[in-house]
Amino acid sequence: MSKRAVITGTGHYVPPKVVTNFDLEKIMNTSDEWIRQRSGIVERRYAETGVGSSDLGLEAARRAMENAGADPREIDFVIAATLSPDHYFPGIGVMLQAGLGLGTVGALDVRNQCSGFIYALAVADQFIRTGTYKKILLVAAELQSHNLDHSDEGRDMAVLFGDGAGAVVIEPGDPADGRGVLSTHLFSDGRFVRDLWMENPSPRRNPVFDRELFDQGKFFPKMDGKNVFKNASERMPEAVQTALAANGLTIDDVAVLIPHQANDRISQMVAHKLRIPPEKVVRNIDRFGNTTAASIPIALDEIVRDGRLRRGDLVALTSFGSGFTWASALVRW
Numbered sequence: 015m016s017k018r019a020v021i022t023g024t025g026h027y028v029p030p031k032v033v034t035n036f037d038l039e040k041i042m043n044t045s046d047e048w049i050r051q052r053s054g055i056v057e058r059r060y061a062e063t064g065v066g067s068s069d070l071g072l073e074a075a076r077r078a079m080e081n082a083g084a085d086p087r088e089i090d091f092v093i094a095a096t097l098s099p100d101h102y103f104p105g106i107g108v109m110l111q112a113g114l115g116l117g118t119v120g121a122l123d124v125r126n127q128c129s130g131f132i133y134a135l136a137v138a139d140q141f142i143r144t145g146t147y148k149k150i151l152l153v154a155a156e157l158q159s160h161n162l163d164h165s166d167e168g169r170d171m172a173v174l175f176g177d178g179a180g181a182v183v184i185e186p187g188d189p190a191d192g193r194g195v196l197s198t199h200l201f202s203d204g205r206f207v208r209d210l211w212m213e214n215p216s217p218r219r220n221p222v223f224d225r226e227l228f229d230q231g232k233f234f235p236k237m238d239g240k241n242v243f244k245n246a247s248e249r250m251p252e253a254v255q256t257a258l259a260a261n262g263l264t265i266d267d268v269a270v271l272i273p274h275q276a277n278d279r280i281s282q283m284v285a286h287k288l289r290i291p292p293e294k295v296v297r298n299i300d301r302f303g304n305t306t307a308a309s310i311p312i313a314l315d316e317i318v319r320d321g322r323l324r325r326g327d328l329v330a331l332t333s334f335g336s337g338f339t340w341a342s343a344l345v346r347w
């Protein structure tokens with residue numbers, strides 16, 4: 015039997031600047047009441063100008079490596095998940111490799127938006143199972159606040175997102191103790207590309223960076239919130255059910271569910287459809303908003319560090335986001 019991938023260290027980092035709903039009230043036509051009621055968000059973190067997602071990722075990675083007791087020389091592969099890389103290219107994987115002083119190991123960037131962490135975990139899982147790598151660093155980092163439309167027109171999206179990063183170290187486990195990633199299930203439906211996307215900059219255009227588009231505010235992300243909401247609350251429970259069935263488990267076996275922190279009402283619907291008690295469902299959207307690919311590893315690190323997650327617990331992860339892409343993973347902790 016191939017060795018399962020075990021998460022041996024976790025870490026997260028969020029920038030220190032707290033932006034409350036009341037702060038947003040001052041710059042756009044919104045209200046604390048609306049944001050709390052519709053999303054459960056109270057505050058989020060924004061990075062300072064000059065900071066990039068790789069900087070947040072570096073700090074989260076350092077914490078995860080320290081938590082795992084991993085020496086930089088032992089890391090043999092890097093996977094970075096982000097929709098907000100520092101630059102159009104290259105991705106942030108190489109910046110993490112250089113910034114952490116890792117050897118000339120491979121650095122892969124995964125672009126699956128809110129599902130980025132689980133997609134990246136699936137990749138890491140395969141590399142560990144095949145024995146290709148022995149210590150993978152997976153970092154999910156997002157910096158969205160610098161490209162949100164903070165005018166009234168962009169308020170539906172601007173109030174939801176925040177900056178942050180989460181990281182894990184993944185190693186082969188001891189097959190005897192049953193720990194590790196049991197399975198990952200990945201899905202997509204590209205018919206809905208336009209329902210949650212950042213259309214520009216686009217190399218379909220010539221020139222790509224067009225002043226007119228810029229002046230029209232067409233470099234901001236856009237979404238059809240209602241359709242995203244509807245699909246997210248259906249697809250995430252479906253993905254968890256698929257994972258449970260594939261492993262011959264039931265929802266009662268799950269100790270902790272970490273849904274991608276998209277909207278508190280979505281998480282509640284996911285919990286309701288899965289018939290899992292709310293106390294088993296992790297929630298930190300009130301403090302961080304939606305941090306896209308980083309939301310699951312940030313939540314995971316919090317519950318590891320506060321002792322909520324215990325050795326032997328079954329953890330279910332699920333995500334939904336732009337693409338559409340969605341995914342689930344079951345991990346025996």
Ligand code: UT7
Binds near residue numbers: 170306
């Ligand atoms: O990781 C995936 C990322 N995306 C998501 O998870 C988004 C999923 N969708 C959602 O979370 C919800 O659709 C929203 C929170 C974005 C919106 O909630 P909703 O209950 O679907 O509201 P709505 O779109 O039906 O809008 C209701 C009203 C509208 O005004 P009118 O047309 O009724 O006069 C909006 O213009 O609320 C207005 N509105 C706002 N009002 C105050 C939209 N955004 C805001 C805002 N503040 N920030």
